[in-house]
Amino acid sequence: MERDHNKRQTSGHDSMSGQAGEVHQPMAPWRRIGEQLVPLIGELGFCALFGRAARLLAARYDWIGAVASGKSAAALLGALEAAMAAADPAEVRVANAELLATFTRQLTALVGEALTARLLASVHARPPGSEDAQEQK
Numbered sequence: 001m002e003r004d005h006n007k008r009q010t011s012g013h014d015s016m017s018g019q020a021g022e023v024h025q026p027m028a029p030w031r032r033i034g035e036q037l038v039p040l041i042g043e044l045g046f047c048a049l050f051g052r053a054a055r056l057l058a059a060r061y062d063w064i065g066a067v068a069s070g071k072s073a074a075a076l077l078g079a080l081e082a083a084m085a086a087a088d089p090a091e092v093r094v095a096n097a098e099l100l101a102t103f104t105r106q107l108t109a110l111v112g113e114a115l116t117a118r119l120l121a122s123v124h125a126r127p128p129g130s131e132d133a134q135e136q137k
Helices: 002-009 028-057 075-085 089-111 114-123
Strands: none
Touching: 028 075, 028 089, 028 114, 089 114
């Protein structure tokens, strides 16, 4: 675990990081999305959307494909976090961005652009001083 912590800490300068020296936080957007969407579309709805997005990327990132199925958002996100911790940090940044974009496209196809924009606007709204407030541009 210590090795993974040190490996991820070297990426403190990227856009998904908090203040200088903080560990890269690739799970922060997923936690917010889960908190926002699970009450609206249910555990199975979230899991289905996430699983579809993950399966679409599985050919490029086998570690994402390995976390594509689960029956709860918490289990899926826990498996994703563990897979990200074991993967190369540079690949995690790229793959996570692709996964978020693919998930968003799937959500848009399901509920439309206007509702997706409203749902994700509340996900992207962060209180000042939150763990990833530096991500907001």
